[in-house]
Amino acid sequence: TQLLEQSPQFLSIQEGENLTVYCNSSSVFSSLQWYRQEPGEGPVLLVTVVTGGEVKKLKRLTFQFGDARKDSSLHITAAQPGDTGLYLCAGVGTYNTDKLIFGTGTRLQVFP
């Protein structure tokens, strides 16, 4: 069974601080996605990383896929209250029949 563990589970910070969220697994994924979910809404795809070691930037968000394609990180620089939400990583398996596996989630609260 492929599992994705995210850490930390909860994060409460002040506006302007930096933070990193980790997504770890013992399994290899062909690609990994990051989503943000706000209260009352469904998850929204932020980015997909495909190649081991790949780094993608989305404004103040930096996503990295581990060299072995088993883990990923999300770094937010100078967090803002608008970044508040549930961050989910999701792994795409290496077999065609594999389903999308979602991580355990990191709930971020950024206070002004």
Next chain:
Amino acid sequence: DSGVTQTPKHLITATGQRVTLRCSPRSGDLSVYWYQQSLDQGLQFLIQYYNGEERAKGNILERFSAQQFPDLHSELNLSSLELGDSALYFCASSVAYDKKETQYFGPGTRLLVL
């Protein structure tokens, strides 16, 4: 707005009852996915339909069933409801069936079983 619609937004019912959740995918999307999100289990894949046919099955209970109609909307039927079925149920859609395709999530249906 993802373009995926789900009804109803909220549903309160009693144990033992049966409910139907409805999903309309984005225009042009042929694939529909159903997910359950609970506090203890996180976001779990239930089932996927592509162009009316079941494509993949996840952690879906036998008390649950789904179908996709010719107009591509989908319904998730939950029967003999238990307290533990209380959760957010999301529908997502994508153009085709490849799991690498971007999935667009609806706003969800919040089910409360009393």
